[in-house]
């Protein structure tokens with residue numbers, strides 16, 4: 465017969481459990497060393513530390529400049545665009561190839577390019593004042609690197625981003641792996657929203673008090689590939705790979721497909737440990753999802769693709785326009801998945817290397833400052849993480865707003881939400897931290913340098929919610 469201890473003993477017991485991680489952090493023991501080794505061992509083979517270039521250089525030229533774009537016909541919207549289109553051209557290369565992009569700045573202000581999610585050499589990361597100087601008007605900069613991972617990535621400026629990205633500067637970078645199966649169509653959907661006034665003119669006040677007091681700038685028109693309510697032609701029987709990218713300043717999308725059941729095969733560019741059904745996935749700014757979707761043979765007409773979130777009103781994103789005259793044979797193959805994904809079931813016993821405190825304060829250049837550990841901006845080197853070793857990080861949101869936290873140059877796994885173990889069978893580079901929520905993540909940094917760590921609600925980042933961490 466088990467005897468339950470009295471209330472006092474219970475509280476002592478609980479206190480002991482809750483403080484275990486701090487205890488472990490304060491007194492490194494043989495046990496934490498063994499645990500760390502075990503976690504690093506589990507990580508091995510998840511993704512490669514280096515990738516040897518095959519020797520083929522793929523060169524592109526991008527020019528950032530003012531342009532006109534038809535988001536909502538018949539209006540012409542004055543935008544800022546790469547090579548005249550919003551989003552910019554899709555850059556597609558094969559794994560092993562070297563990407564070379566000459567970026568010319570024909571804007572009236574400085575810019576840079578960040579390659580979101582790509583494990584680049586630090587000097588190619590595009591963070592002004594950290595990894596490179598700003599590219600001045602009329603100037604240019606050539607980025608060159610060999611992506612180490614195949615998948616769905618994107619690029620955008622890292623300077624005055626609430627305005628530059630909102631006005632249309634962003635695009636997709638797709639790294640293909642020739643070993644992956646061939647879908648009937650491989651589609652890239654860059655999702656965005658726009659805050660329009662007077663027809664379709666971009667509202668010209670940026671980083672407003674309203675944006676800062678809320679979850680950034682949410683627009684009144686949502687688009688896929690720069691178009692309002694596009695019809696995307698598909699055929700009955702087709703098996704589609706749809707690569708969703710959230711390029712909005714602040715909006716969280718939660719996509720759903722009318723009566724269809726897509727599977728998620730990759731998150732933030734990296735194949736999941738196993739495919740899983742798409743349902744209520746919060747696609748925060750910066751996040752990507754790769755979907756595997758079969759258009760049923762009996763499908764007909766226009767299928768709706770919608771998005772909603774937290775009970776906010778539903779928005780129609782696009783239509784799948786199903787041609788039924790030609791029914792194609794559905795390709796059969798196992799969807800791609802990660803070769804190896806660590807379970808890290810013991811990871812919550814590892815010490816917390818750093819707890820980032822997310823909060824707001826009055827003051828600063830915008831009247832409201834969003835802070836990390838009470839500080840603003842990338843001058844705050846918030847943490848140093850050991851190269852090749854397991855680190856557990858905690859983000860604690862003291863505020864009532866959303867913060868999709870993005871780590872440059874690394875992938876991490878969600879370990880816990882509010883202290884409760886959480887199971888996600890995939891890597892992320894951006895994680896939505898909810899109001900008053902605390903999340904723990906684990907990672908093994910494989911790229912040295914000074915990397916940005918910031919909220920991907922662009923207005924929050926601009927008003928301070930930006931820091932760096934060092935990997936050495």
Ligand code: C2O
Nearest residue numbers: 578580750870916
């Ligand atoms: Cu897509 Cu530092 O961001």
Ligand code: CU
Nearest residue numbers: 866867919924
């Ligand atoms: Cu934020």
